[in-house]
Amino acid sequence: MNKQAETGGTVMNFGQAVKLLKFGAPLHPILVHFTIALISASLLFDAVGFLFNVSSLLIVGWWTLALAFAVTVFTVATGVKSRLNLPIAEGEARSFLRSHMALGLIFFGMLLAITIWRAAIWQANDSLSWWYLLAAGATAATMSLQGYLGGELVYRYGTEVEGDFRHLPEENRKTNPPSLYPKSAATEEGEKGGAG
Amino acid sequence: MNGNQFLALGAFDWLGILIALLTLFVLADAFAGHYRSGFENKSQYAPFLSGGLLIIASLSAVVFPSAAWTISALEIAGWIAVASGLIGFGFHHFYGIVKKPAGYGWLLHYLMYGAPQLAPLALSATGAMALVAARGFASETEIFGLGLRVALLIFVAVALFGAILQAAVLHYRGAFNNPAMYLPLTAPLITVATCFWVILSPGVASATTVLTIFLWLTLLTGFVGLGMHLRGFDRQMGGLYVAVFNWLEGPPAFAPALFAGFAAVGLVTVYLL
Numbered sequence: 001m002n003k004q005a006e007t008g009g010t011v012m013n014f015g016q017a018v019k020l021l022k023f024g025a026p027l028h029p030i031l032v033h034f035t036i037a038l039i040s041a042s043l044l045f046d047a048v049g050f051l052f053n054v055s056s057l058l059i060v061g062w063w064t065l066a067l068a069f070a071v072t073v074f075t076v077a078t079g080v081k082s083r084l085n086l087p088i089a090e091g092e093a094r095s096f097l098r099s100h101m102a103l104g105l106i107f108f109g110m111l112l113a114i115t116i117w118r119a120a121i122w123q124a125n126d127s128l129s130w131w132y133l134l135a136a137g138a139t140a141a142t143m144s145l146q147g148y149l150g151g152e153l154v155y156r157y158g159t160e161v162e163g164d165f166r167h168l169p170e171e172n173r174k175t176n177p178p179s180l181y182p183k184s185a186a187t188e189e190g191e192k193g194g195a196g
Numbered sequence: 197m198n199g200n201q202f203l204a205l206g207a208f209d210w211l212g213i214l215i216a217l218l219t220l221f222v223l224a225d226a227f228a229g230h231y232r233s234g235f236e237n238k239s240q241y242a243p244f245l246s247g248g249l250l251i252i253a254s255l256s257a258v259v260f261p262s263a264a265w266t267i268s269a270l271e272i273a274g275w276i277a278v279a280s281g282l283i284g285f286g287f288h289h290f291y292g293i294v295k296k297p298a299g300y301g302w303l304l305h306y307l308m309y310g311a312p313q314l315a316p317l318a319l320s321a322t323g324a325m326a327l328v329a330a331r332g333f334a335s336e337t338e339i340f341g342l343g344l345r346v347a348l349l350i351f352v353a354v355a356l357f358g359a360i361l362q363a364a365v366l367h368y369r370g371a372f373n374n375p376a377m378y379l380p381l382t383a384p385l386i387t388v389a390t391c392f393w394v395i396l397s398p399g400v401a402s403a404t405t406v407l408t409i410f411l412w413l414t415l416l417t418g419f420v421g422l423g424m425h426l427r428g429f430d431r432q433m434g435g436l437y438v439a440v441f442n443w444l445e446g447p448p449a450f451a452p453a454l455f456a457g458f459a460a461v462g463l464v465t466v467y468l469l
Contacts, residue, residue, distance in 0.1 A: 080426075080436070083430075083435070083436045083437070084436055084437065084439050085437075086436075086437060087437050088435070088437065094430070094435070097430065097435075098427045098430045098431065098435075099427075101423065101426045101427055101430060102423040102424050102426060102427035103423060104423060104426075105419055105420075105422040105423035105426060106416075106419055106420050106423045108419060109415070109416050109418065109419020109420070109422070109423075109456070110416065110419070112415075112419070113412060113415065113416060119202070119203055120202065123202065123203065
């Protein structure tokens, strides 16, 4: 693939932009956002609907959770696929990865349980209970921990991050980047004098 | 859950789906074990034929519940799976213990390191559940002189107990190196006892409530096991990046799913039957 624009040039036309397209990007980091957003939204809709007795919010809460479960099946599957492609050696990052893998399926089991519970409530047209909200909250908390571990894997350890981007020219300079506020001439003189 | 249906499917529809899933998990682990030994014996292919038949028959019964041929097919596939599992148990016992050097003299060693003795009986368990499901699809209320609800609870209890025993042996081999390895000996064991409490005390609401709680906990235990077994693969050199090798040498990937699956059958029984 032609990466000329990435290594220094500028994208000048649509054709060059198309050439930069890469397929086969890891899907797991994409899908996790759906899982996180939908489950958080479901909990929020259900909690507000329950507390203020808004039936339309409760309906949305159920369907959001149903969609979250369907998406999460693929989130888990793509997570395993991502691991299969990751030549990660033993070390700190791998211990994060192991915890992320174990917690992923535990979280999925919790999600399955609350989805069945929520479906039963929806089917029977029952009202929600504090017990359900507690269980959904525990599931969301587990999801947050899982998301934190995944975030650390990407942003601290760079797993599955290709890192191929145009760097600022400043990166190759030996000096520090220019300061945001120009120093006064007097201060600069003082620094020079001190150094001499 | 409302009456006899949950999400527009009846108890036996759910049972059919669960039987197919459970059989798939059993076959996945059987494939790993038999592939590891190189399919040395032609009979090692048998579970894939009988299990495959059971998956097709159970799903056919869910899709065409009123067709007589699907019910007959499910019953036949159920019996074949029961027989296949029992014969497999005999083979595992003979080739895994009796024919090995020192045989019974090294019983504990072969229980831990030989062919998993109780694993084939999981196929028999799913076959037995298929027999119950076939009766249910045929609108009958009894099997072997027992009500279908009671029969299913017995099968769930026996199957769970077998899974607990097999897990206990293999986790003992692993020296219970992680506290989570004790989990199969907690909620699932209480579930087994509670199943018999419900069977022996029909109509006692508290027994059913306790059983329901522990069935849910057993279902979650299964997912904890799945996660921890996945972590177990990754504790080995190369982890899942060396997927096939570590899949064959690591903990059985789908064995914990049997706990979740049998618990799900129990929940269907409690809520829908």
